[in-house]
Amino acid sequence: MTAPLKHSDPITVDVALGDRAYDIVIGRDVLPTLGPRIAALRPGVRTAVVTDRTVAKHWLEPTEASLAAAGIASTRIIVDEGEGSKSYAGLTQVSEALIAAKIERNDLVIAVGGGVVGDLAGFAAAILRRGVDFVQVPTSLLAQVDSSVGGKTGINSPQGKNLLGAFHQPVLVIADTSVLDTLSPRQFRAGYAEVAKYGVLGDQAFFAWLEANHSEIFSGGAAREHAVATSCRAKAAIVARDERETGERALLNLGHTFGHALEAATGFSDRLFHGEGVAIGMVLAAEFSAQLGMIGQADAARVKRHLAAVGLPTRLQDIGGFAQEGLADADALMTLMAQDKKVKRGKLTLILLEAVGRAVIAPNVEPAPVRDFLRAKLAGN
Numbered sequence: 001m002t003a004p005l006k007h008s009d010p011i012t013v014d015v016a017l018g019d020r021a022y023d024i025v026i027g028r029d030v031l032p033t034l035g036p037r038i039a040a041l042r043p044g045v046r047t048a049v050v051t052d053r054t055v056a057k058h059w060l061e062p063t064e065a066s067l068a069a070a071g072i073a074s075t076r077i078i079v080d081e082g083e084g085s086k087s088y089a090g091l092t093q094v095s096e097a098l099i100a101a102k103i104e105r106n107d108l109v110i111a112v113g114g115g116v117v118g119d120l121a122g123f124a125a126a127i128l129r130r131g132v133d134f135v136q137v138p139t140s141l142l143a144q145v146d147s148s149v150g151g152k153t154g155i156n157s158p159q160g161k162n163l164l165g166a167f168h169q170p171v172l173v174i175a176d177t178s179v180l181d182t183l184s185p186r187q188f189r190a191g192y193a194e195v196a197k198y199g200v201l202g203d204q205a206f207f208a209w210l211e212a213n214h215s216e217i218f219s220g221g222a223a224r225e226h227a228v229a230t231s232c233r234a235k236a237a238i239v240a241r242d243e244r245e246t247g248e249r250a251l252l253n254l255g256h257t258f259g260h261a262l263e264a265a266t267g268f269s270d271r272l273f274h275g276e277g278v279a280i281g282m283v284l285a286a287e288f289s290a291q292l293g294m295i296g297q298a299d300a301a302r303v304k305r306h307l308a309a310v311g312l313p314t315r316l317q318d319i320g321g322f323a324q325e326g327l328a329d330a331d332a333l334m335t336l337m338a339q340d341k342k343v344k345r346g347k348l349t350l351i352l353l354e355a356v357g358r359a360v361i362a363p364n365v366e367p368a369p370v371r372d373f374l375r376a377k378l379a380g381n
C-alpha cells in the first residue's frame with residue numbers, strides 16, 4: 001500500500017453519461033496535449049480561453065502555445081481572480097467577449113482556472129447561442145477533483161451562492177497535476193479536504209492510502225496523480241448514477257452543510273476557504289455520527305487526526321477571529337444551516353457516517369440534538 005508510485009502515462013477517467021460521456025485526462029505535463037486533443041476531437045474549431053489574472057500569469061502562455069501548435073485559433077478572455085467574478089458582472093464580461101470573438105455553436109469555450117473560472121465559463125458556454133461545448137482545464141486541486149467533474153456550472157446571486165446555473169457537461173477535461181505547483185499551499189490544502197472526503201464517504205482503502213501517502217501528494221510525486229484520478233473516478237461514478245442529484249449525489253455533500261454555515265458565518269471571506277469549511281464540517285459530521293452511536297469515537301478521531309496532519313483546520317476554534325465575532329453562537333449557525341437547500345420542513349438532511357469509508361444520507365435529522373451538539377463543540381468539548 002505504501003510502495004512509491006512512479007510518474008506514469010496519463011490516466012484517463014471516463015465519465016459515463018451516454019451521449020454526454022467525456023474523458024478526464026490526468027497526469028503531469030498533460031497541458032501541452034490540449035491542442036492536439038482538441039484538434040482530434042473537433043478539427044477546424046475556433047476557441048476562446050477563459051481564465052483569471054493569476055492563472056493567466058502562469059498558464060495562459062503554455063495553453064495558447066499548445067493550441068497554436070495544433071493550428072487552433074484562440075481568443076483570450078481574462079477575468080479578475082476570486083469569487084467576485086462568479087457574478088452577473090463576470091457573466092456579462094465573458095458572454096460579451098465570447099460573442100465579440102464570434103464563438104459559434106460548433107466552437108469551444110476552454111476554461112483554464114479554478115472552480116470560479118470553470119463554473120463561470122461553463123455557464124457562459126451553456127447559455128451562449130443556447131449551448132456551446134466547453135473544455136475544462138482545472139488548475140486548482142479543488143477544481144481537478146471536484147468542480148470540473150459533474151457538469152454543475154453557474155454564478156452567484158447577491159442573495160446566495162450558486163443560485164443561477166445549468167447542468168452543462170464539458171466535452172473534455174485536462175487535469176495537469178504539475179500546474180498545481182504554482183497554487184498557494186493554503187489553496188492546495190483546502191482542495192485536499194475534498195480528496196480526503198472521497199475516502200471518508202466511500203472508500204476506506206483510499207483513506208488509509210491517504211494517511212500513508214499524503215506528503216507525496218503535497219510534494220508533487222506520482223501519488224498526486226493517483227489521488228486526483230481516484231477522486232475523479234469516485235465523483236464520476238456517483239455522477240454517472242445520479243447526474244442531477246436526486247439521490248446518491250448528495251453524499252458528495254459530506255461536511256458541506258456544517259461547512260457552508262461556517263463559510264456564511266465568516267462572510268465567504270479569506271478567513272475560511274471552502275475546503276477548510278469542509279474539513280471542519282467533515283469532522284463535525286463524524287463526531288455527530290459518533291455521538292449518535294453510528295461510528296466509534298475512535299473513527300471520528302481518525303478522520304480528525306488525518307485532516308489535522310495535513311494542516312487543515314478541524315475545530316470551530318481554528319477559524320480566525322472565532323471568539324470575537326459572534327461565530328460562537330449555535331443558534332446563529334443553526335439558522336445558517338437551515339438556509340441550506342438541504343432542509344425540508346424543519347428537519348435537516350445531513351450526510352453522516354456508518355464507518356470511515358461509508359457515508360449515508362440522513363434526511364430527517366431533528367434540529368435540537370444538532371444545536372446541542374454545536375453548543376458543546378463551541379464550548380470546546
Ligand SMILES: NC(=O)c1ccc[n+]([C@@H]2O[C@H](COP(=O)([O-])OP(=O)(O)OC[C@H]3O[C@@H](n4cnc5c(N)ncnc54)[C@H](O)[C@@H]3O)[C@@H](O)[C@H]2O)c1
Pocket residue numbers: 052053054055058081082083086113114115116117119139140141142143146147148149150151152153162179180181182183184187274
Ligand atoms: N461546479 C461544481 O461542481 C463545484 C464544486 C465545488 C466547488 N465549486 C465552486 O468552485 C469555486 C471554488 O474553486 P477554487 O477553490 O478552485 O477557487 P478559485 O477558482 O477562486 O481558485 C482559487 C485561487 O487560486 C488561484 N489559482 C487557481 N489555479 C492556480 C494555479 N495553478 N496557480 C496559481 N494560482 C491558481 C485562483 O486565481 C484563485 O485566486 C467556488 O465558486 C465553488 O462554488 C463548484
Ligand SMILES: [Zn+2]
Pocket residue numbers: 146194256274278
Ligand atoms: Zn466542496
